Amino acid sequence: MSVTVPKGFVAAGLHAGIKKSRPDMALLATEDRQPVTCAAVFTQNKFCAPPVSLDRDLLQANGGRAAAVVVNSGNANAGTGAAGLDDARAMGVATARALGIDAAGVLVCSTGIIGTPLPMDVILPAIPKLGAALSVEGGDEAAKGILTTDHVAKEFVVQGDGWTIGGMAKGCGMIAPNMATMLAFLTTDADVPHETLQAMLKTASDATFNTLNVDGATSTNDTAMLFASGRCGAPSDLDGFGRAVEEACRQLTLKMAHDAEGMTRLAHLHVTGAASDAEARTAAKNIAENNLVKCSWYGADPYWGRLLAAAGSAGVALDVDKSFVSYGGIKVAQGGTNCAHDAQALTEHMLGQEFRIEVNLGAGSGQARVIGVDLGPGYIKENSVTS
Amino acid sequence: MSVTVPKGFVAAGLHAGIKKSRPDMALLATEDRQPVTCAAVFTQNKFCAPPVSLDRDLLQANGGRAAAVVVNSGNANAGTGAAGLDDARAMGVATARALGIDAAGVLVCSTGIIGTPLPMDVILPAIPKLGAALSVEGGDEAAKGILTTDHVAKEFVVQGDGWTIGGMAKGCGMIAPNMATMLAFLTTDADVPHETLQAMLKTASDATFNTLNVDGATSTNDTAMLFASGRCGAPSDLDGFGRAVEEACRQLTLKMAHDAEGMTRLAHLHVTGAASDAEARTAAKNIAENNLVKCSWYGADPYWGRLLAAAGSAGVALDVDKSFVSYGGIKVAQGGTNCAHDAQALTEHMLGQEFRIEVNLGAGSGQARVIGVDLGPGYIKENSVTS
Numbered sequence A, B: 001m002s003v004t005v006p007k008g009f010v011a012a013g014l015h016a017g018i019k020k021s022r023p024d025m026a027l028l029a030t031e032d033r034q035p036v037t038c039a040a041v042f043t044q045n046k047f048c049a050p051p052v053s054l055d056r057d058l059l060q061a062n063g064g065r066a067a068a069v070v071v072n073s074g075n076a077n078a079g080t081g082a083a084g085l086d087d088a089r090a091m092g093v094a095t096a097r098a099l100g101i102d103a104a105g106v107l108v109c110s111t112g113i114i115g116t117p118l119p120m121d122v123i124l125p126a127i128p129k130l131g132a133a134l135s136v137e138g139g140d141e142a143a144k145g146i147l148t149t150d151h152v153a154k155e156f157v158v159q160g161d162g163w164t165i166g167g168m169a170k171g172c173g174m175i176a177p178n179m180a181t182m183l184a185f186l187t188t189d190a191d192v193p194h195e196t197l198q199a200m201l202k203t204a205s206d207a208t209f210n211t212l213n214v215d216g217a218t219s220t221n222d223t224a225m226l227f228a229s230g231r232c233g234a235p236s237d238l239d240g241f242g243r244a245v246e247e248a249c250r251q252l253t254l255k256m257a258h259d260a261e262g263m264t265r266l267a268h269l270h271v272t273g274a275a276s277d278a279e280a281r282t283a284a285k286n287i288a289e290n291n292l293v294k295c296s297w298y299g300a301d302p303y304w305g306r307l308l309a310a311a312g313s314a315g316v317a318l319d320v321d322k323s324f325v326s327y328g329g330i331k332v333a334q335g336g337t338n339c340a341h342d343a344q345a346l347t348e349h350m351l352g353q354e355f356r357i358e359v360n361l362g363a364g365s366g367q368a369r370v371i372g373v374d375l376g377p378g379y380i381k382e383n384s385v386t387s
Helices: A050-061 A081-099 A120-133 A139-145 A194-207 A238-258 A277-288 A291-298 A304-312 A343-350 A377-383 B050-061 B081-099 B120-133 B139-145 B194-207 B238-258 B277-288 B291-298 B304-312 B343-350 B377-383
Strands: A009-014 A025-030 A036-042 A068-075 A106-113 A154-159 A164-170 A183-188 A223-228 A266-274 A324-327 A330-334 A354-360 A366-373 B009-014 B025-030 B036-042 B068-075 B106-113 B154-159 B164-170 B183-188 B223-228 B266-274 B324-327 B330-334 B354-360 B366-373
Touching: A009 A120, A009 A139, A025 A120, A025 A139, A036 A050, A036 A194, A050 A081, A050 A106, A068 A081, A068 A120, A068 A139, A068 A183, A081 A106, A081 A120, A139 A154, A139 A164, A154 A238, A164 A238, A183 A238, A194 A223, A194 A238, A238 A366, A266 A277, A277 A291, A277 A304, A277 A354, A277 A366, A291 A304, A291 A366, A291 B377, A304 A324, A304 A330, A304 A354, A324 A343, A330 A343, A343 A354, A377 B291, A377 B377, B009 B120, B009 B139, B025 B120, B025 B139, B036 B050, B036 B194, B050 B081, B050 B106, B068 B081, B068 B120, B068 B139, B068 B183, B081 B106, B081 B120, B139 B154, B139 B164, B154 B238, B164 B238, B183 B238, B194 B223, B194 B238, B238 B366, B266 B277, B277 B291, B277 B304, B277 B366, B291 B304, B291 B366, B304 B324, B304 B330, B304 B354, B324 B343, B330 B343, B343 B354
Parallel strands: A068 A106, A183 A223, A266 A354, B068 B106, B183 B223, B266 B354
Antiparallel strands: A009 A025, A025 A068, A036 A223, A154 A164, A164 A183, A266 A366, A324 A330, A324 A354, B009 B025, B025 B068, B036 B223, B154 B164, B164 B183, B266 B366, B324 B330, B324 B354
């Protein structure tokens, strides 16, 4: 149970036939079918999918309110041109009809293979069934319906002073490119103004979803939405609510990272000593996307030279003489060269499924955190042929 | 035979003991031990190795002249701090003594593992032997002495109107990170002023070495040098000579690309229709470094959606409606969606070891070319543990 735990939401999921056998459609709606406040963040990719353009326009036109979001997995409806936008609209219209509401209140998300038209012949007939199946117990089914190559459903619920936040997510960046995209849907029964909710979701996304760097590839469909029914009134502690939104996003991010195709190890990379936070983010991104670094993570090899080499080619300030690198708090390099350390403790830390790395650039006080994953054979196996 | 084909050069290579059994040192010098014009380009990595700093300073102080370059493979002398600079200087001094010349005329290059001190106990005793072994037949031995994980020696000779250019190279960017670095040494008996020679080598490097993108990793030691003995006088056709320098660099680049660890396919990527050449280079780099794209190359999968997705996240102008993608001249996508094409011909082209890809961004007339390689299991096998 996740998105239907907060009061005022119903959901459903089912197998329409886009994929062979696993659930491939989901519907999340307000219990009374009335539009509620909805914050959303989307992919920055200029080659974005039609549903992303559609949702941006709808939320813009509605002042950030929506009554439902219909989702299909197995096909991203990306690289489908004008016909793809028509298909996305048709999904919204069919859903609106099934719910007896205006299509302007229905958001649409798709995730899956790029460049292939949506199989509307199986999607449209399934929508009325989704509408009929909506229930407050439908959260789990919906969480399954949005999955692609994910191994497990990703759900999280956090409760605060009178309010509840529920969330479900799928995928992990473009880690499973044939079934691309990260989608996250959150709900709450708290009553929060749209501007505030949007700011909270943006802040939370930057601190969580956007710190996860699986392969540096920006999906064409990435979307995160937060619906607020307002059923339980305004939070007594708005900051506490904002922190809870971030915590929900963080938990979903970790669940996605751990489910990343081919992933065997996860690195919590902390770049410090940068000339600015922006330069720290640039260096962290360069390090987390560096294949040599990622291969060393796969091999549990504390090869600090690759970390500095990646930072040194990031185009940011780096004072090698003042720099240092540590794994799990164990400093292995100081001033750009080896330094004495507890080899036994280092080995033990590196063999864990998660490890912590600090790369200090010795150039200031800027810092940034990124969650990176290793590069192993599983990733190539998953991505070398279109299923 | 390569660097000793042009008149005025001698070389030697041997096994000093840095590596188990393969040759691991090389020496290239002028026949009369006198300094000659020497152009050079180095890595832009801020975490560059001591020998790189030493060579930059020497050439600066000597007005671009040198009499020899001593090279060791198996250890990059990078991430070795002040002691590493002392070791690089000691290599130069020992070589100068062996040649009976001033140490100011001896350049030093190292390639191999990062973060480990040079084994001077085996390097210093080997230098007098290298000096004694210098000969005009020594080019091949020298070409072997600079190799690390390379499978074959890389040599090329081109002759023009009275002059000859010879070159040897090793490695391929950071494709074999435990034995990092690309090193290229070229010689010619043409008489060309330093400024002209430097400009020619820079132009040639940008058009060849710098278009090869194996994994986006910039080595700490990358170096290309061109010595000109002047023995055969000034080229009658200076432009023709410049083109020959570029051709020599191109042939060495292709030899390195084909020898890249784990490489199974090579892609000649041409980004067109960019708002500017600079934006085309940015997009080409983003595409060639994208792991999803590289995995699709490994799988011979003409998955154009990944190419546009990579271009779309490069932060450059992209007009999807006007864009197109073609493999081997076969257009597979137009306006961001599939277009009819000869599937049979496409499959045949993709199964080759080299294929051509054009990605037109539909935003202008800027263009750029990059040579990319696929990402297969061999790369991970090679890079997941420090040998």
